[in-house]
Amino acid sequence: MALIGSTRRSRATRVPPVVLAFVLIPLLAEAFWVFWPALQGFYLSLTSWDGLAAPKFVGLGNYSEMVHDAVFRTAAINTVLWLLLFGGLSAALGLGAAMLLQKERRGIGFYRAALFLPVVFSLVATALVWQAMYQPDGLINNVLEAVGLGGWKHAWLADQDTAFYAVIVPALWRQVGYVMVLYLAGLKGIDPALYEAAKVDGASRWQQFRFVTLPQLRSVNAVVLSVIVIDSLRSFDVVWALTRGGPYHSSELLSTYMYSTAFQSLRLGYGSALAVVIFVLAFGVIVSYLVRAFREAD
Amino acid sequence: MTAFNATRRRFLIGTGAVGAGALLSSCVTQSPSASGGKSGGPVTLQSNLSSPQAKTAMEQIVAAFGKRGDTKAQLNTVASETFRTQLPTYLTSANPPDAYTWYPGSVAESYAKKDLLLELDDIWTKPELAGYSDALKKLCTSASSGKKVFVPTSYYWWGMFYRKSNFAKWGVQEPKTWDEFLDLCDKLKSKGVAPIGLGAGGDTPWVASAWFDYLNIRVNGATYHRELLAGKHRFDDPEVRKVFDKWDEARPYFDPNGTAIPFQDATTALLQGRTGMMLIGTFFADAAPKDALGDLDFFQFPIIDPKVPVAEEAPTDGYFASARTKRADGVKELLRYLATAESQELYIKSSSGTVLPTHPDAKDAGTPLVAKGRKLVESAAEITQFFNRDSSDALQPTADTALVHYLAKPKEIGSILTTWQRSAQKIWSQ
Numbered sequence: 092m093a094l095i096g097s098t099r100r101s102r103a104t105r106v107p108p109v110v111l112a113f114v115l116i117p118l119l120a121e122a123f124w125v126f127w128p129a130l131q132g133f134y135l136s137l138t139s140w141d142g143l144a145a146p147k148f149v150g151l152g153n154y155s156e157m158v159h160d161a162v163f164r165t166a167a168i169n170t171v172l173w174l175l176l177f178g179g180l181s182a183a184l185g186l187g188a189a190m191l192l193q194k195e196r197r198g199i200g201f202y203r204a205a206l207f208l209p210v211v212f213s214l215v216a217t218a219l220v221w222q223a224m225y226q227p228d229g230l231i232n233n234v235l236e237a238v239g240l241g242g243w244k245h246a247w248l249a250d251q252d253t254a255f256y257a258v259i260v261p262a263l264w265r266q267v268g269y270v271m272v273l274y275l276a277g278l279k280g281i282d283p284a285l286y287e288a289a290k291v292d293g294a295s296r297w298q299q300f301r302f303v304t305l306p307q308l309r310s311v312n313a314v315v316l317s318v319i320v321i322d323s324l325r326s327f328d329v330v331w332a333l334t335r336g337g338p339y340h341s342s343e344l345l346s347t348y349m350y351s352t353a354f355q356s357l358r359l360g361y362g363s364a365l366a367v368v369i370f371v372l373a374f375g376v377i378v379s380y381l382v383r384a385f386r387e388a389d
Numbered sequence: 390m391t392a393f394n395a396t397r398r399r400f401l402i403g404t405g406a407v408g409a410g411a412l413l414s415s416c417v418t419q420s421p422s423a424s425g426g427k428s429g430g431p432v433t434l435q436s437n438l439s440s441p442q443a444k445t446a447m448e449q450i451v452a453a454f455g456k457r458g459d460t461k462a463q464l465n466t467v468a469s470e471t472f473r474t475q476l477p478t479y480l481t482s483a484n485p486p487d488a489y490t491w492y493p494g495s496v497a498e499s500y501a502k503k504d505l506l507l508e509l510d511d512i513w514t515k516p517e518l519a520g521y522s523d524a525l526k527k528l529c530t531s532a533s534s535g536k537k538v539f540v541p542t543s544y545y546w547w548g549m550f551y552r553k554s555n556f557a558k559w560g561v562q563e564p565k566t567w568d569e570f571l572d573l574c575d576k577l578k579s580k581g582v583a584p585i586g587l588g589a590g591g592d593t594p595w596v597a598s599a600w601f602d603y604l605n606i607r608v609n610g611a612t613y614h615r616e617l618l619a620g621k622h623r624f625d626d627p628e629v630r631k632v633f634d635k636w637d638e639a640r641p642y643f644d645p646n647g648t649a650i651p652f653q654d655a656t657t658a659l660l661q662g663r664t665g666m667m668l669i670g671t672f673f674a675d676a677a678p679k680d681a682l683g684d685l686d687f688f689q690f691p692i693i694d695p696k697v698p699v700a701e702e703a704p705t706d707g708y709f710a711s712a713r714t715k716r717a718d719g720v721k722e723l724l725r726y727l728a729t730a731e732s733q734e735l736y737i738k739s740s741s742g743t744v745l746p747t748h749p750d751a752k753d754a755g756t757p758l759v760a761k762g763r764k765l766v767e768s769a770a771e772i773t774q775f776f777n778r779d780s781s782d783a784l785q786p787t788a789d790t791a792l793v794h795y796l797a798k799p800k801e802i803g804s805i806l807t808t809w810q811r812s813a814q815k816i817w818s819q
Binding site: 139141142143144161162222226227246248249250251335337338339340351354355356357358 | 591783
């Protein structure tokens with residue numbers, strides 16, 4: 092019924108060709124540059140391909156290989172750990188920084204700018220600076236030596252026990268400023284009357300935070316969560332620039348493992364299968380959150 | 390108003406046409422037979438020689454080639470990591486760059502097998518290349534087609550490099566045998582110097598493969614080494630285990646930061662006397678200050694088993710061309726020029742000058758260091774290239790992981806070799 096209705100209506104009011112063009116051309120471009128390659132990626136994940144000869148169809152062979160692949164397991168666990176540590180800490184620290192810096196005071200702009208500054212830098216350039224600091228005779232070890240903690244000196248990026256965490260720190264350093272800006276915008280949008288009402292009711296500072304600020308930030312939280320999940324799963328540049336997933340896969344993420352299997356080992360089929368897994372993970376997390384958020388909104 | 394409408398409509402039609410054009414051209418990349426580019430214009434030379442000295446040298450060669458005749462060449466210098474990952478894409482595209490810097494042997498063979506390289510038999514009979522040694526002829530011939538596919542222009546050698554002034558200060562001499570070598574390490578360690586620098590950290594983990602290569606060709610011989618890398622033996626075989634038993638004897642003398650710093654930093658440590666010596670190729674001299682060059686010397690990797698024929702690691706560099714080039718005649722002219730003594734001497738003069746030319750009449754830099762290097766390579770019974778060049782670029786990361794793991798956790802060597810074999814199997818089987 093609805094369909095018939097809509098056809099009749101469209102016949103009645105003809106869509107001007109210009110409007111059609113404005114809809115169809117971007118759709119074509121999107122289909123050609125985004126959907127088609129994505130579909131090809133799915134197809135490649137079912138093949139064995141070295142980039143030179145024609146891809147050989149292997150069915151779900153790549154996915155069953157994944158089940159027995161110890162490096163994949165390490166990379167998957169690291170990715171989850173990265174999501175929790177990088178995501179959790181950047182959300183918590185970003186919110187904390189936003190709370191601290193939300194009141195307009197003299198010179199507050201300087202502090203906000205300082206925290207936001209790392210976002211402006213290219214992550215690869217950032218990583219190179221941190222790499223110099225992590226060197227065996229770099230800044231961090233020299234400072235440790237100077238304050239009498241010479242025993243803590245470490246080859247931070249070359250030790251399998253510290254490499255992963257040493258890579259998270261620069262990534263966090265950057266992300267905190269970004270999340271802070273998102274939360275600052277959210278905090279600005281909260282009606283001050285709510286706080287006054289809470290104060291009248293005798294709410295403590297913690298209660299104000301728990302029962303006014305947090306619920307009011309719900310819509311910002313959705314944005315922050317999407318940003319964090321996407322940024323975590325696509326985290327690649329900082330890890331690649333600092334350790335290339337090494338030493339011996341100890342700081343490997345799914346994204347770096349995908350890159351190295353596809354473009355270093357030239358196993359493009361298996362690399363595509365890894366990319367599909369990353370896609371499913373990112374898509375799954377975000378969709379499930381959005382569905383829940385919409386249901387609550389209803 | 391109507392005029393405005395008309396132009397807008399024309400604009401939209403134009404956009405549509407551009408979109409359709411993009412669609413069509415994408416179809417072209419799918420079918421190799423379609424002809425995309427025009428056959429005129431300069432010959433494009435894709436180069437991965439991006440270090441400042443080498444890049445300048447290449448620019449001068451291309452300029453000199455352009456002055457000789459009608460054919461001109463255009464140099465595209467690409468960062469080496471990008472070049473390596475993009476090379477399969479270049480070669481399989483419908484309208485590829487014409488000529489490339491790269492390596493002969495099994496690396497070139499992997500492309501020649503798939504008919505992606507231009508056959509060069511005719512230019513190998515020309516005066517520029519006719520005098521090249523038989524070893525080079527063999528190296529540049531594809532095993533699958535029997536045709537020549539490569540033009541070599543230079544080679545260099547690997548050795549145990551040190552500073553003459555430091556060895557004199559510490560009162561030590563070059564060792565010949567493995568035992569003398571271990572004695573030397575002992576002496577240096579007692580003087581508070583880290584005897585062996587490595588530089589397998591950062592983005593140069595592949596440097597560690599030099600140790601694997603050399604220990605393997607000294608313990609098991611070059612033939613076994615090549616077969617192992619081609620997948621005819623296994624990394625968890627007892628022969629390979631023997632390599633690591635020998636490595637265990639030298640491992641205590643390695644710089645503890647060996648896997649934490651890249652070879653450029655390890656070079657600095659060597660020049661500053663914080664490490665005693667370093668197994669490295671002559672390319673490291675590009676990172677050394679000019680005044681230190683005269684103080685550098687090297688010795689041959691010590692002999693372990695005198696019964697094993699002496700092999701040395703001496704990688705050859707040069708050029709190949711795409712089979713799909715539209716300018717085959719121009720490319721061949723360029724490759725012939727690159728094979729001349731004149732262009733090779735020009736390259737040596739403009740770069741750090743530690744490579745050796747492949748043309749028999751071309752003069753090298755003439756320093757005592759280069760003369761010693763030439764003697765080392767010429768007296769070797771067999772030549773190996775390097776881990777990736779004797780196998781494939783795809784196998785190299787498996788070695789990097791295994792060797793860095795071994796240097797950090799030497800006791801786990803058993804499981805490391807099992808894992809290495811498993812990941813190598815995946816590369817060989819595809």
